[in-house]
Amino acid sequence: MGHLYEAIRTNLIALERELGSHGLFLGDAASQVGRAVIDLEGVAPIADLAAGGRAIDIIVEQGEGSSADREVSHYRSFLTIQREFEAALGDDPDFTPAWPAADSPVLRQPPEPEGEVFIDHPDAAALLDFACATYGLLLRCLVQCFGRNVGNAEKAQTVLMAAAIELVHVLGEASTALARLPASSKPDGNNAGMTFTMLRGVEPLLSTAEQNQASGAE
Template sequence: MSEAPIVIENRKELTYLLSEAAELEHGLMCEYLYAAFSLKREAGPGVSDSQLEAVERWRRVLLDVAAQEMLHWALVNNILTAVGSAPYVSRPHLPHQAKGYPAGVQVALVPFGERALRHFLFLERPEGMELADGEGFDPSGPALPIMSERDLVPWGQEFSTVGHLYRSIEAGLTRLAEKHGEDGLFIGPPQAQATAFWPELLAIVGLATAGRAIELIVEQGEGARGNWGEAHYGRFLAVLDEYRTLREADPTFDPAHPVTAAGVRPVEGFEPDVRITDPATAAVSDLFNVVYDLILQMIVRYFAAAEETEDQRGALAYAFVVLMVVVIKPLGLLLATLPVGPAHASATAGANFQLAYRGNFLLPHGRVAFIRFRERLDEAAAFADGIDATPEARSVLDAAAATLRSLSEGLSGHIEAL
């Protein structure tokens, strides 16, 4: 199946499509984390002791793929900064089904199961492969306008696979390097490049490194040309096959909590399909999203840092990694067990990754940013202390509050040096 060509004739359209790629990687990461958090952690109704081993293995696959999506997100932001743009961490609102992409590309929070896995396979499928999306993910919305080489205003263009989008971006980089020269295209400051956390996270300094970054993204997602066994597509296919085998052997097998993409309140005019009305669940959901928002602000500051030393950038990096692993993950797992409220007695909440806004997350001044980060960490810790929760939830919240305070104290030593 051939896909329509994507036109990239100027830097603005290039950065528009790179930003679209960044928000798509961000959305996929949220999808995979939501599904991972939805899996049960103990044997009980729907999961036997012997089945639990497979469930934990699937969770590890989802978390590993989500981590690779974050690597892809970071690589795209390195390319963005290399060509003279700002890092991009926004995305369409969730838990609402995200719009704004080509009609066949949809992002939504779905609990682990066959529907979710078929949706993941559709999103990660190799370029040119015909495959149906998961149930309920029918193409919606009009086709995007066709761009010509003479158009100046940027807009989204049609793509069917993530690989097609990235191959087109790679071709656009080559085209613009011919037009401006490599030095004229890659004008971003070298110190803005992120190279921590993953050995594959390379600094983008020209066409060669940009090409290597895009090749890695495509290979990890859909696989090297025709070889997808160890790529995201192949790994999800293996999980689906094993899941179907276990379900056929035991029709009562039900590895996921009954999570629903519920929200506490409307945001920017978007009304959640399901409202969280349980007070404790609503508070935990708010805490999760406050920490998530803070992580995004820290990541943007890390990429945009112009005043910070390497030690200060390292402190920022340490803070947002700890927040992801030690705070976000336990809160996400907890939310999958908490009730939505009396109107949805059989449903649990899940981590909805709700953003309070889609605007710019950048705090542009170094010292101010560190003060704001510390202030927000302290506010989040105090909020966690005040949540009236069960003993099991309280242990998670107490650990989160202790981590938030520890990170706040760690950042305090860097404020006066800025």
């Protein structure tokens, strides 16, 4: 992943040479999500190559680690989990760290079911349908945080981002509950799991006209 982001950096540099900064960074930086909307390290509008480079540095350091070898990176966290897992296995060879959640769960019977686990237990199916709807709504909220061209964009972004974060927690609770439920009414050793299926609409929650009307009413 670190190599991927370095490739993105290299290509951004090449594109700026070819297109110029104004040709590469389009749109109004004010429509991006900034620290006023979500207070996280590295969140800042990107309007030039230097800002883009800083964002890539943060992504790599927090995710994959880097020459700085941050102890709080995702990569270092995964290594710690691996060491703890190996130690637990050493103490108890039968230790199982997770529920037997299906690797390839599906909510609707596919035309080619080989290798898929069809979730047909009534409780699990209903919860999975809810989880997928939650996932779709979460993505719609996130998408609409960006590229807004209506007045008072920051206020709308704050509301949408707060909703997305709350939905992340709801999705986490639903996914955990799914992993604890049997996948089928006929026990086969598999528990259910999240499919991250997008089945709902992706249209804006509010049209531009509706958003302008709401802002005027306030």
